[in-house]
Amino acid sequence: MAMTAPASQTRRSFATDLAQRLAAGLDAAAGTHLRACLLLVVVALIAFLPGIGAISPIDRDEARFAQASKQMLETGNFVDIRFKEDVRYKKPVGIHWLQAASAAMGEALTGPSARTNILFYRLPSLIGAIGAVLLTYWTALVFTSRRGALLAGLMMASCVLLGIEARLAKTDAVLLCTVMASMGALARAYLAPVMDKRGSFPNAAIFWTGLAIGILIKGPMAPLFVGLPILALVIVERSGRFLLRLRPLPGILWCLLLVLPWFVAIYYVTNGQFYKLAVGVDMLGKVTEGQEGHWAPPGTYLLAIWGTFWPAIVLAVMALPFAWRARREKPVVFLIAWVVPAWLVFEITATKLPHYVLPLYPALAILTGLAWQRGELQHVGKRLAGLVWLWPLLGVLLAGALAFGFYYLGDGAALMAWPFLAVALVLLVVAALALPSAGAQPAYLVAVVGALALHIGVYQGLMPHLKGVWISQRLATIARDSGCPANRIATVPYQEPSLAFLAGTDIRFTDPVQAADLLNEGGCSLAFIGKNMLPLFELRMTQLGLKPQLVERVAGFAYNGGRMVEISVFRAEPTR
Numbered sequence: 001m002a003m004t005a006p007a008s009q010t011r012r013s014f015a016t017d018l019a020q021r022l023a024a025g026l027d028a029a030a031g032t033h034l035r036a037c038l039l040l041v042v043v044a045l046i047a048f049l050p051g052i053g054a055i056s057p058i059d060r061d062e063a064r065f066a067q068a069s070k071q072m073l074e075t076g077n078f079v080d081i082r083f084k085e086d087v088r089y090k091k092p093v094g095i096h097w098l099q100a101a102s103a104a105m106g107e108a109l110t111g112p113s114a115r116t117n118i119l120f121y122r123l124p125s126l127i128g129a130i131g132a133v134l135l136t137y138w139t140a141l142v143f144t145s146r147r148g149a150l151l152a153g154l155m156m157a158s159c160v161l162l163g164i165e166a167r168l169a170k171t172d173a174v175l176l177c178t179v180m181a182s183m184g185a186l187a188r189a190y191l192a193p194v195m196d197k198r199g200s201f202p203n204a205a206i207f208w209t210g211l212a213i214g215i216l217i218k219g220p221m222a223p224l225f226v227g228l229p230i231l232a233l234v235i236v237e238r239s240g241r242f243l244l245r246l247r248p249l250p251g252i253l254w255c256l257l258l259v260l261p262w263f264v265a266i267y268y269v270t271n272g273q274f275y276k277l278a279v280g281v282d283m284l285g286k287v288t289e290g291q292e293g294h295w296a297p298p299g300t301y302l303l304a305i306w307g308t309f310w311p312a313i314v315l316a317v318m319a320l321p322f323a324w325r326a327r328r329e330k331p332v333v334f335l336i337a338w339v340v341p342a343w344l345v346f347e348i349t350a351t352k353l354p355h356y357v358l359p360l361y362p363a364l365a366i367l368t369g370l371a372w373q374r375g376e377l378q379h380v381g382k383r384l385a386g387l388v389w390l391w392p393l394l395g396v397l398l399a400g401a402l403a404f405g406f407y408y409l410g411d412g413a414a415l416m417a418w419p420f421l422a423v424a425l426v427l428l429v430v431a432a433l434a435l436p437s438a439g440a441q442p443a444y445l446v447a448v449v450g451a452l453a454l455h456i457g458v459y460q461g462l463m464p465h466l467k468g469v470w471i472s473q474r475l476a477t478i479a480r481d482s483g484c485p486a487n488r489i490a491t492v493p494y495q496e497p498s499l500a501f502l503a504g505t506d507i508r509f510t511d512p513v514q515a516a517d518l519l520n521e522g523g524c525s526l527a528f529i530g531k532n533m534l535p536l537f538e539l540r541m542t543q544l545g546l547k548p549q550l551v552e553r554v555a556g557f558a559y560n561g562g563r564m565v566e567i568s569v570f571r572a573e574p575t576r
Contacts, residue, residue: 016437020432026150026151049375052166055118057169061168064497071083073115089276095174099120106119118501125174127168129176135268137153144370148373157314161309175217178217179535180212183362184206185203191331199246208246208252211223233334299347301354302347310451314440315444335370339363343357388435410466411466423450476499488524489504490510491515493530495535496558517544519541525572546572553566553567554566
């Protein structure tokens with residue numbers, strides 16, 4: 001009578017086989033730079049594309065960026081930055097130029113509707129995120145083998161935080177790309193052979209160009225991420241001679257040539273107000289106090305990284321013992337100088353948001369690739385090996401939270417989501433089971449495939465169908481169907497930036513009295529009135545002798561403020 005293998009043994013055998021097949025595929029991809037880069041681009045596209053055009057604009061930062069960029073196209077003013085009538089002097093102009101150019105391209109291809117299609121404003125972030133993945137690979141080649149560099153690139157491609165930023169029309173994915181260009185060039189200058197006194201001109205050009213574009217994207221943040229490692233390395237080396245390989249004098253002049261024209265123009269256009277608000281209010285305010293309710297205590301980033309750097313965080317933690325043992329080796333010194341000083345600065349800064357430390361994650365990925373190449377991930381202790389169960393645990397928590405939200409706020413059945421979520425959770429469990437027999441790196445590759453399935457299920461399958469969350473999208477649809485121009489629509493108190501982006505720049509953010517007065521003027525006009533403002537609106541309508549006509553009620557969850565809202569849409573009763 002034939003003996004059958006226990007079910008647990010069969011599961012482990014399947015897990016091991018799958019992990020080893022993926023590892024063999026990685027070996028094949030690492031055979032040439034072209035194949036390695038193609039694999040990274042494909043994985044990044046699978047990770048970043050789902051939902052990028054289907055998810056409604058996110059309030060408030062993304063919608064503000066996109067709306068300000070849209071207004072540049074509407075006004076033809078590409079120097080001043082405004083959100084509706086208000087100035088928006090928080091960040092430099094770089095991201096707005098990229099978004100405006102992308103939207104203009106979309107308009108040329110698809111027509112005027114491109115101006116209110118958030119996809120075109122997100123494309124710079126998508127390209128920046130893919131560029132950051134490839135530049136992580138390029139930078140890692142200074143430290144490790146092609147296979148180790150490919151592993152580092154995959155860690156960034158599957159990173160939760162980069163996946164979020166790739167889908168948002170903001171600065172952070174593009175900033176990461178520029179920082180990676182400069183840090184890759186800096187690593188080549190620092191780790192060059194001693195006899196190489198001058199370094200290569202192309203490498204210096206990459207460093208200074210990346211820094212200049214980073215300054216135009218997010219002001220002082222690019223010099224901070226690049227400058228702190230330089231300062232730390234100069235202290236450690238007791239010399240800054242390695243910087244000569246970056247041609248500092250012509251490099252600084254080139255950097256100034258790229259950034260000064262706009263910085264001078266904005267000074268004259270705003271009479272210096274840009275610097276007063278961007279530096280004196282926005283930047284210093286974030287350092288000294290938690291702006292916009294984003295204060296958090298020191299240690300917040302150490303806690304957040306378990307989710308934001310998932311699933312790569314498991315391997316990164318496994319690599320930490322190696323980092324300690326090799327802390328005096330020059331490659332590891334560079335990576336520590338990249339991470340530690342900036343991390344400490346952000347931990348003591350009052351305002352904390354998860355994406356602030358994103359430019360430090362590639363250093364952790366490269367450190368992990370180096371540890372793998374040295375064989376330091378082959379045999380991990382039991383405590384560290386147990387971390388692999390974070391893969392299915394966090395996957396279950398994320399999928400469960402979104403499924404719960406969909407139950408209350410979703411629309412339809414979201415049939416596409418559930419198979420991908422189920423496959424993702426199975427693969428994440430398989431990844432954890434594969435570690436003991438296949439090893440950390442092959443097991444991680446299974447987790448990457450599971451993470452990709454999870455991204456598809458969440459971003460393309462679930463989030464676009466959270467109808468109860470996308471209030472602005474529903475109101476904008478009503479406005480569009482009514483045929484009323486944006487300047488004949490009043491809204492109170494719901495005045496999210498996404499509504500201005502979707503419904504039109506000229507939509508009136510006003511009060512209930514002026515909303516009633518607008519309907520009194522006649523013509524095609526609408527009023528979006530929140531439940532708490534209805535008594536004042538109805539009182540004014542009574543005083544005007546008008547009977548408002550209820551068109552529709554829109555109820556949903558306002559995630560900014562965390563509350564349920566109900567908005568009544570009115571038009572004036574037609575006169576007979």
